[in-house]
Amino acid sequence: MKLILLGPPGAGKGTQAKMLTDLFNIPQVSTGDILRAAVKEGTPMGVKAKGFMDAGGLVPDEVVVGIVRERLQKPDCAAGFILDGFPRTVPQADALKDTLAELGKDLDAVISLEVDSEALVERLTGRRTCRDCGRGYHIKFDPPRVAGKCDACGGELIQRDDDKEETIRKRLEVYQSSTEPLISYYRKAGLLGTIDGMQDIQVVKKEILAALSVA
Ligand code: ADP
Numbered sequence: 001m002k003l004i005l006l007g008p009p010g011a012g013k014g015t016q017a018k019m020l021t022d023l024f025n026i027p028q029v030s031t032g033d034i035l036r037a038a039v040k041e042g043t044p045m046g047v048k049a050k051g052f053m054d055a056g057g058l059v060p061d062e063v064v065v066g067i068v069r070e071r072l073q074k075p076d077c078a079a080g081f082i083l084d085g086f087p088r089t090v091p092q093a094d095a096l097k098d099t100l101a102e103l104g105k106d107l108d109a110v111i112s113l114e115v116d117s118e119a120l121v122e123r124l125t126g127r128r129t130c131r132d133c134g135r136g137y138h139i140k141f142d143p144p145r146v147a148g149k150c151d152a153c154g155g156e157l158i159q160r161d162d163d164k165e166e167t168i169r170k171r172l173e174v175y176q177s178s179t180e181p182l183i184s185y186y187r188k189a190g191l192l193g194t195i196d197g198m199q200d201i202q203v204v205k206k207e208i209l210a211a212l213s214v215a
């Protein structure tokens with residue numbers, strides 16, 4: 001399964017990707033996660049990316065395209081992958097097409113998760129992530145059993161630096177101007193499936209599986 005999860009920040013891409021990864025036994029390729037790891041490690045790429053990320057903008061196309069090109073060539077992507085947060089611009093989508101052609105691969109589907117803007121703000125301000133294992137939560141919609149602690153590993157739950165209301169508004173604007181055009185891009189390519197992402201997490205998962213005809 002070679003899949004793209006498309007949608008605005010907070011649509012539930014990461015939440016769904018983690019579940020699909022377990023089901024299909026293929027990796028989640030999240031450019032946001034890869035960039036955050038680079039920022040944490042202080043690599044040259046991380047240092048370059050940090051300013052764009054803190055401002056709620058996009059990291060330059062050539063940087064993220066390079067990350068994905070390298071990642072898709074790793075052996076664990078041989079049976080498939082779930083792209084989460086990439087592509088985010090038309091040039092990135094074009095570069096992905098070229099990379100996949102070089103690797104002799106085709107996308108199976110692009111699933112677009114649709115969620116209202118105000119719901120996105122509430123989702124992002126309430127998002128928490130385990131510092132140790134990366135599992136995601138929401139303080140209201142998907143709370144941990146013990147406040148502030150990961151159910152899976154007991155790690156501390158933290159809030160992302162860019163999940164502040166002001167940065168969130170900027171990220172949503174950037175989504176509309178740079179990423180939303182990809183919906184028609186992939187519709188024209190005959191790859192698009194649209195899911196109502198306002199529904200419960202498990203219902204969204206069921207509908208994604210139905211759209212992929214594997215339910
Ligand atoms: P994305 O990866 O698209 O930015 P996430 O998967 O991190 O979004 O989800 C953002 C927040 O919303 C998280 O806190 C997550 O727990 C919560 N969430 C995800 N899907 C749903 C849903 N269907 N209903 C309510 N909250 C959700």
Ligand code: AMP
Nearest residue numbers: 031032052053057058059064085086088
């Ligand atoms: P995410 O975790 O997907 O919400 O991404 C967090 C941040 O990382 C974004 O706001 C961007 O600054 C950066 N980023 C992630 N993926 C991309 C991408 N495909 N293109 C450009 N910037 C990206």
